[in-house]
Amino acid sequence: MSEQPIKILIVDDNEKARDQLIEQLRFGDVQVVGESGFGAAAYTWAQQLDVDVIVVAIEEPVARCLRTVETLAVGPRSWPVLGISSLGDRETMRKAIVAGVRDYLVRPVSPEELHQTILNLRRVEEARRTVVEQGQGTTRGGTIITVTGVKGGIGKSTVATNLVLALAEQTRQHIAMVDLDLQFGDDAVMLDLVPTRTIEDAANEMGQADLQQIHSYLTDHPSRVRLLAAPATPVGSENIGEEQAGRILEALAATHDYVVADTSAQLEPVSLKAMDLATMVLVVVVPEVPCVRRTKALLTLMQEWGYSRDKVKLIVNQVKKKSEVSIAEIEEVLQYPIFAQIPADPVVSRGISLGTPVVMSAPKTEVGQAFLELGRVLLGLPKKQRRRFGVFGRKQRAEQVSTGRTPLAVGESQPVPTDRPPVPASVVAMRDAEGFGTVGHDGVAEFPVPTRSDTGNGVTRHHGDGPVVELPLARRRESAGD
Template identity: 30%
Template sequence: MSSAPIIRVLIVDDVQESRDNIERLLSFEPDFRVVGKAARGEEGIELALRLQPHVVLLDQTLPDLDGFEVAAAITARAPGIGVILLALDPDPDMLRRAMLAGAREYLTKPFSYEEFVEAVRRVGRLANPGVAVSVPIHSPSAPERSVRETAGRDGRVIAVLGAKGGVGRTFLATNLAIALRRRSGAEVTLVDCDLMRGDVGVLLNLNPQRSWVDLARTSGILDGELVEEVLTRHASQVRVLLAPAYPDEAEQITADRVREALLELRSRSDFVIVDTAGGYEEVTLACADISDILVWVFTLEMTAIKDTRLFIEFLDRLGYKSKRLILVLNQVNHVAGLSPDDVEQSLRFPVGVRIPFDPAAVIRSINEGTPLAWEQPQHRVVAEIDRLADLLLETKEVNEQPATTRRRRFLPRFGASAIVR
């Protein structure tokens, strides 16, 4: 018998029958407690701030305010509360609006009981994992805890993110992994988490004989030896977990499985570099949750700069107070009409690395499957990627020091504004 923290839940829905049905579903789980119910948005905000639940189950359509407004109001004033938005519309734009409003999950009705319970428990753990009150339940502890307790190493997970295709996420992730290995001799694992369109194998000229699909086919907690078996070793000695060969196979891989695999790889690596899909997909958000450092890649296009500003605000609203964010400006050139300094001033956030524009060299390396960091380590593009690798190596050293010295060394390097608050 083990114990699990009680997850306190507030229900906000204007339909009495819906409120009752949700409460009935929650009553089947011994670690869920409904602490309040509201029929209007303003009432929901007031109860959330007063009761401080771990999770707010929030209907998108309310008589006074819409769900996005309520979510934004709650998370702005109490970022530790996890909001799950319940909606009828599966439109990706609605999901994006929900995430920008601060929601941790977006469930489309009708949803299954298992999906519902899993979402509440996941958001509840993230909202307040240190709940003191607990009740006994007959179930194993969370997979994340089981994996973490068997950790042999204490690696760092670095998620490489970007709002859309074409900004250079995969190019940077691939070359960064090789640069870290080359400059430190560390055990580096590169993970392709763009599960439907992953191109890490293309950039490294690797055939996906083993991939995420092999991990998806297993049930229960992942076995560490199995995780090792599905990795492919590149000539640079970087280990690679490849995306599925076919897009439809991605449906077999859940966000929870991704979290579990990344935690297992962290315990077996010095660095885990994660290439993600664009936007705010569930798997991408899972990668961000697990990561120690977020590397956001963008270009000098106005749309990319706008997306970067939204991402910084998005992190603030989700309450990623301990996350370290490094901005990487890719394809820097003098014909875009904007300078990196202009971008920094607009974002009010430092750009940590500025990669120069050299399309001929980059495209050739992609087409040949020979990363620049491996074949041309002296190239000017690689020089900036090496600088990013050195920042990450220094950050790892800082975080291995006692807490009394860690903060003083970290802040001067990136600047106080480089830590997402």
Template identity: 30%
Template sequence: MSRLRILLVTRSNTVSEAISSRLQEHADFFVTKKIISNGSSDPMHNVQSKQDVMLLHYAPGFGELEHLAKSTIQKRMPLIVLGPANDPEAMRLAMRAGASDYISQPVQQDELSSALRQVSDQLKDKITEHGKLIAVTNSKGGSGASFVATNLAYALNQGKTNRTILVDLDLQFGGLSRYLDLKPKRGVAEALEAADQMDEVSSEAYVTRHNSGLRLLAAHTERLLLSRDVPAENFDGLLQILQRNNDYVIADLPRRIDMLSAMLLERSDQILLVVQQSLAHINDAARMIHLLTKELAVPKDRIKVIANRYSKKSIIDGDDIKKALKIERIWIIPNQYQQVSESVDTGIPLMQDAKNSAAGKAIQMLEQNVRGIDSEESPAGLLGRALPSFLGRR
């Protein structure tokens, strides 16, 4: 069953948190939060990603329902309004804006879920199954994001049923083709240009295949492509095709929040933030988590922090990182200079030649978690078990 993409629009942080945390308990709902600030009456302002239904928390006097009522029927998406009880004017406005349901506050969870399920049933044929989108980025350049993205994608693609594509979104300096020793003829830039006429079959013409079966949509290397030159709808269209066509889409992102990366981060199922053990990395990771959760309203539980090149000699350990970033769990990939540099230099993924090395095993743990098959062991337990073997504490 594919998930219903819900755009939750409100002016209140409290309402946003309360409603989204309840909805996120349902595995078949995917919530994107949007807080509107004074001055704008368009609930879709700056929303780039494709959504199935809008859940609008209505507060009188800001004009959102009036704005929606004015838009053409073709442009409207299914709408459910949460508003004050016994307010005939609010109910009338909701009807005019095309709402299929008006749910009075305080919101009853059952009533809300059943209204959303109704929309989901109506859209059944339109909501297509889509693969998981995983963004990999770093808190500072050179942390190992591309290494993690490549090897995670390689590991995921080994599972026979997991069709995986690796996408290089470092449009200016991307080098994933080097990591896989491939010479792409086409890539992201050409795919974006053609996105408006592309379908699942023709999209494969832009992909380069590794001999393991892993597919790469490479970054452009011949000419400069700036993210501001890419129309948002082409990027959205390309992502939709990639997600429909694959079980996993692994996107390697440079550390920059611009229109394209914001769109991708907002709709990612998981964001892997690769850091190293230094104060500078941790400070930047904290800033990145702040931007993701506050500016892009990404729920914190979609962010996974990966401490790469981990060494017991550092004065900063895993617990310090967790405490500083206020997170419960981190994933650790040990520092294995020789094997990793050899893999990067030869273009043979570590997971191909050395999957049982310490770093390889750490990637396997991450891969199992991404696939949702790791044990619900406590973070301390996992860390405790993983650490001694490669830190020589046993």
């Protein structure tokens, strides 16, 4: 461990509580260098003071506290965050962990316990950084989920877009999506987005070490998902190869917690690279004989490539009560367990046309709930309690007994609305211009810079948002310690 004192930032709107923590941390190997309230100012102070560990109070109302934790713990620049709270209930602790805290202490906390927890956080962080530095030059940290399938028309992009929204709906962590169907990718249209920059720009402009630069090529969705769109025209895919795709995926994984990669239906180099780098590959199949036959060939190839069954998961999409091939027959032919079942529903195609995937437009339908449950499973969250098993009740009960895993639920479908909604912005843009329009934004987050003053007690105070009053470097160092 470094011989330098561990630099700590305390984040709490309650000044009295901050002072109490400062008094508890009177140890020679730790140093409180700053304090802040919640919000973007905490991120600014963490950057400017170059802190090692951040202690964040989590008290009611917890929403703003957790948003601050998320910004500090899982942003482009992140720090180990210790949550400290008077709330010891399981739900609050779970939410804090999902938001990104490394550890959670319940008040009252002794100075010794607080001190030891901070030492442990620093030790783990240093070990993590050592592994990263020794790991062939990569800083990858996020989970890559690659969605693939053997043919067009099976709803692969529908699964990918609804999955990424289901993840964003159920976690505060950073979620990105990349459309690797480079010639005819439609993820931007399906999300009703009009990108100004695409993966073509990223491949042509982004250097080997420009991890943070990846954010300037992403388009923000209202759900907090950030999309790296496919090229506006098929010609734009010509200069995007396996090497560029791999570098882009690694950059996204280094700056986001989850990356969903939507691939083409062809086994071309970019798609293969996305599968190689993936933490998990979701293979989408529909209950039709040609698709099942081709999927069997794909699963055989993946086995030859050394992909484990933990990595490759089978998603049966567009399932009906009376399908051409039954669920039991699919499992028998493929000799592969089904990870999730997505029911067929006309509301899905309606959502595609309007740029509002079913997770947004009809989350309470059976298909909406199936996507949300898929997101919960991939996030490792507890499964929701269900009142019944749905149309595959017997099969699902048998699978639950044999595998210990509860399959995705199927509930009752809601009627499709008949009112005609406004035309999505993406459709308007394509109608009024060739290719994509020019309306959009680069998605780069900006944080307000707080003013500050030296209190004379060795701690930098935050006094609200406003222009920063710069202190000379030597003054900042003097004001940071006793």
